[in-house]
Amino acid sequence: MSAKYLVTGGAGYVGSVVAQHLVEAGHEVTVLDNLTTGFREGVPAGATFIEGDIRDSAKWLDSSYAAVLHFAAFSQVGESVVKPEKYWDNNVGGTMALLAAMRDAGVRTLVFSSTAATYGEPVSTPVKETDPTAPTSPYGATKLAVDHMISGEAKAHGLGAVSLRYFNVAGAYRTPTGALYGERHDPESHLIPLVLQVAQGRREAISVFGDDYDTPDGTCVRDYIHVADLADAHLRALDAATEGDHLVCNLGNGNGFSVRQVIETAREVTGHPIPEVVAARRGGDPAVLVASAATARERLGWQPARADLADIVTDAWAFARREE
């Protein structure tokens, strides 16, 4: 059945892919984005676009919306360490305003973009939702604070909410009409897009942040999940949201790949040698972050369709070369 959804941050990487999936499923979609980090061209054709801030959500939200999917946030771990106030103000202050607007408008379903960064240094692998949350960055702390706010809203005011804790989102999504949605930050900060910039000759080498971790090859291990698999989980979460309940689900494939394995895969996919240099560890990086997605499987009936790292890198490579 077709419904109307507000997608905050729907001009960003994950938000735009989810908005596109909603449009393809026949829903009516409004994207709210202030374009601070998002791109106008990320808003899917077929969605209504509002250039505005989540703090002003009350201007646009009304009872015609079936749910809100909330992506709008700052999301750079490193930046959050040097500018924590920016993160608390936008991620927490902005969400508080959004929740108030939802309450006033009577919109009682929310899917929230949470993160593995809420856990901090994992106590065991793979990470379960019941594991302790001890974020090592203000970014993770703000996302965890929002998760707590949402739990309160569910208990006190009957919100039906699902928080999806993403591990490392990667890859790109090609729509049925051939448009490509991918990962793009300015300046670029994430491993796979940076590695692919080296393959394109836009950078000389990739810096490996630390090769003395307690992992098989000494480099950090992460769980890379395809952005289209992630989008699928959001549509399922809309169906799973239950009034008065806050469900938290990790989203990852449960497979860890080291930084060196990612670089090697990119060499195979691109046919480029991709030189690497070892650099100092980056602050706040856990050695291993791999998800247990058992809850998402059980509660959302979710299953990744593109778990192969080479497929993920191949799609990211197509996006990197989109203008060649």
Ligand SMILES: O=c1ccn([C@@H]2O[C@H](COP(=O)(O)OP(=O)(O)O[C@H]3O[C@H](CO)[C@H](O)[C@H](O)[C@H]3O)[C@@H](O)[C@H]2O)c(=O)[nH]1
């Ligand atoms: O030039 C680079 C860039 C990254 N890395 C390494 O590659 C791995 C992946 O780094 P990314 O920056 O691509 O991703 P993160 O694991 O830091 O970040 C992801 O996980 C975080 C939680 O820890 C947040 O949720 C964040 O938004 C999300 O992108 C890390 O070990 C990082 O140290 C390098 O070696 N060189």
